[in-house]
Amino acid sequence: MMKEDELASAYAQVIRGRRSIRGFQSRPVPQAMLRDILELAMRAPSSLNSQPWNFYVVTGAPLERIREGNTERNLAGVPSSREFRGNEKYEGVHRERQVGVARQLFAAMDIARDDKRKRLEWVLRGFRQFDAPACIVVTYDRVLVGGDIAPFDCGGVTNAIVNAAWAHGLGCVINSQGIMQSPVVREHAGIADDQLIMICIAIGYPDESFPANGVVSERKSVDEAVTFVGFDD
Ligand SMILES: Cc1cc2nc3c(=O)[nH]c(=O)nc-3n(C[C@H](O)[C@H](O)[C@H](O)COP(=O)(O)O)c2cc1C
Secondary structure, rough: OEEEEEEHHHHHHHHHHHOOOOOEOOOOOOOOHHHHHHHHHHHOOOOOOOOEEEEEEEEHHHHHHHHHHHHHHHHOOOOOOOOOOOOOOEEEEEEEHHHHHHHHHHHHHHHOOOOHHHHHHHHHHOOOOHHEEEEEEEEEEEHHHOOOHHHHHHHHHHHHHHHHHOOOOOOOEEOOOOOOHHHHHHHHHHHOOOOEEEEEEEOOOOOOOHHHHOOOOOOOHHHHOOOOOOOOO
């Protein structure tokens, strides 16, 4: 057994070290490693232990077909068709944070504000799942659609996956862009009709030379986010 301080330190190393990875080595990720990561992540808590999540782990030819379909449809201007509601347009402080991380990424990638070609290339890279060697599509049981708790549970397990992957030496980016053309993902990943597509996670060995992989995004402070109630100290 690890001592408490060693455990806390190992945990902090994973949490503080993890960042979204958007450039990958082409080296394939062994299925056994992905299985271990998912087994670990599925220890995540869920409402009433309902475990509404399911996963489609895609690589090789089916993933290439998803990349091609996503790219084709997006270039053709097909509107996005996610299977859940999003807040498409952030305003105020949320918009500021969105712009903040985009600025960091574009600076790292040397993409100028008015460079339309490079910006389009970056967006298309997202639709190609950042050319990751594998992708995990997170779905949940359609019978639970309507409540907010199953998406909440999927968020929990998704966070657990990216952290477990990091602890195994893999990088991830949770990627809305990858499932924006949901019919493409549904067809090529063979997603069952009783499953709703929640999100996907691009996963693989990080390409250490890819500049955006070094970006450490900002966080609001504990003082901004937290209200302590009833404490004496
Ligand atoms: C639900 C969700 C969807 C996301 N979709 C995208 C995406 O489509 N493209 C992208 O580059 N990053 C995406 N991200 C990654 C976020 O931009 C990233 O987590 C955030 O900027 C914080 O950076 P960090 O993960 O490096 O700490 C997504 C993250 C979440 C949680």
